[in-house]
Amino acid sequence: MSDMQGLTNHQVRLAARPNGLPGPDVWDHTTEPVGEPADGRFVVQVTHVSLDPAMRGWMNAGKSYAPPVGIGEVMRALAAGRVVASKNPGFAVGDHVTGTFGVQSYAESDGTGVQKVTPTDDVGLPTYLALLGMTGMTAYFGLFDVGALRDGETVVVSGAAGAVGSVAGQLAKIKGCRVVGIAGGPEKCAWITEELGFDAAIDYRAEDVKKALRAAAPDGIDVYFDNVGGDILDAALTRLRHGARIPICGAISTYNATEPPPGPANYMSLLVNRARMEGFLVFDYVEKFPQAANEMAGWLREGKLHSREDVVSGQVSDFGDVLLRLFRGENTGKLVLQIA
């Protein structure tokens, strides 16, 4: 096999641990020749890189649910692409796949954690990084399992125009819930109410969230699906109903803080309202992924779920700039870097 000859793998490596927002100085851009895969392995040409808030945590030295990305290592990333060379009987040249391929144009794999997917005209590869990928699974298990959602409850979602939040809100609508989304800016708010069917939207940049929650969820909150932490979490805590559940999916408002961010001052609302706040990791549900993905795909076909990908076309080396869009809240839906 000589397909690989002359191909160059462009990579983004972590050069330094960021303090605050990750600027250009934290990245190294490197190139390597693409080699032939060893026995049992295959090479993927990466076409789409997923940009996720969790990436910020992987860049820190501290203990997290995943080990930190080492200095000098290719930045970890979920991605999608096409097999271009294979010595693994389970994967053939031309197969479309998703996996943790990293921020690079070619990745070698032994198939661990790699999913074969079948993109169509209607449902493209980016959707397999979004609604039908980890993003959708995170919304699904966070809401249904950790959130223990019951039909007809009142659900509030923060980061509601983001990748996970927009799916979580739609899932709650499918279950007949009243759904309030919190997002930044009038366009995002219009999108979640007009396109996604949320019952109400709160623009946290323009409104007093606590007051707005009182108006939008006058009987209180049964499930608060939290993607942002910070002041918005604290506001939601003041509006819990008895027995409320708070799945903690993320805290993007705090990820780039240079001082330790304060905790949720109103956490004692958990006691007063016999409520709970619970973290989760989507990988703990891996055995249930196929069933959930099937259900999600069905809802997608029926038009009950909409997947929106905010696809930025560029080079591998644009990764750092695109990542900043995520932390500045400039994306609507799932942010994906499509490698030109």
Next chain:
Amino acid sequence: MSDMQGLTNHQVRLAARPNGLPGPDVWDHTTEPVGEPADGRFVVQVTHVSLDPAMRGWMNAGKSYAPPVGIGEVMRALAAGRVVASKNPGFAVGDHVTGTFGVQSYAESDGTGVQKVTPTDDVGLPTYLALLGMTGMTAYFGLFDVGALRDGETVVVSGAAGAVGSVAGQLAKIKGCRVVGIAGGPEKCAWITEELGFDAAIDYRAEDVKKALRAAAPDGIDVYFDNVGGDILDAALTRLRHGARIPICGAISTYNATEPPPGPANYMSLLVNRARMEGFLVFDYVEKFPQAANEMAGWLREGKLHSREDVVSGQVSDFGDVLLRLFRGENTGKLVLQIA
């Protein structure tokens, strides 16, 4: 019936809402003649008043799980006493009872929420306010239900020499757990390890709690039973194991704060460790009280559980002073005012 003639009911009423520690100015001392009970009602001579951290919350105007005590009202309190007049067929003169009788020397009741108890030489009335009362029930359901304790886990209890904490730690020992108690001062620490059988004690006044937890629970914490909130909660959050549970029983370190206390800055440990923090109210378990009380009484008889009551003899009017002992951490075990 003329038994009541000439008897005087001494009462402590809430005169003003405290800012910080409740000083003498927040109490009014009043007297009333004791009347004959109406049909269906009875009169209890209160002999023992329970002093509980939750009282501080009842004194605030804000929403809590129980309505605030109104200005001018008799201060709410669990208490024990003896029926001295009755027009209720369910309660006879001489019966010993516990109930929410308030801080007063005589209380009238229709029997709602009142328990008949049978004190003996071994197990006196104060124990029915402690291990065999709400205190014990709180430890039992907080640890076993909310904490979902499994045999052999590592349990950390704060306020470990307090009424609830000392019981929670002993219950965990009965289940074969490694139990670490956090308490203030060498005497309390000695009591929980030497008398109650805790595996280790941390004196939060003398030690760096985070470091001490690393030494005392080197593999991390499965259940952190929190009575105190504040810095100790934050320290415990840094030491959680995967799947850890934090029953929130109280936050006595913050109850008398004059500024809004900060929240637990390390709450994102819940996400990293797929852990949960959950509030609860013992009254939600009322239907299961008899079964739990039986089990606790059995362990008490077998010597597996020890109940310690810190009984202060005095007048009804001493209530305010005795309450301050609680908030200064001067009690060991259950603080009770015995009315002379």
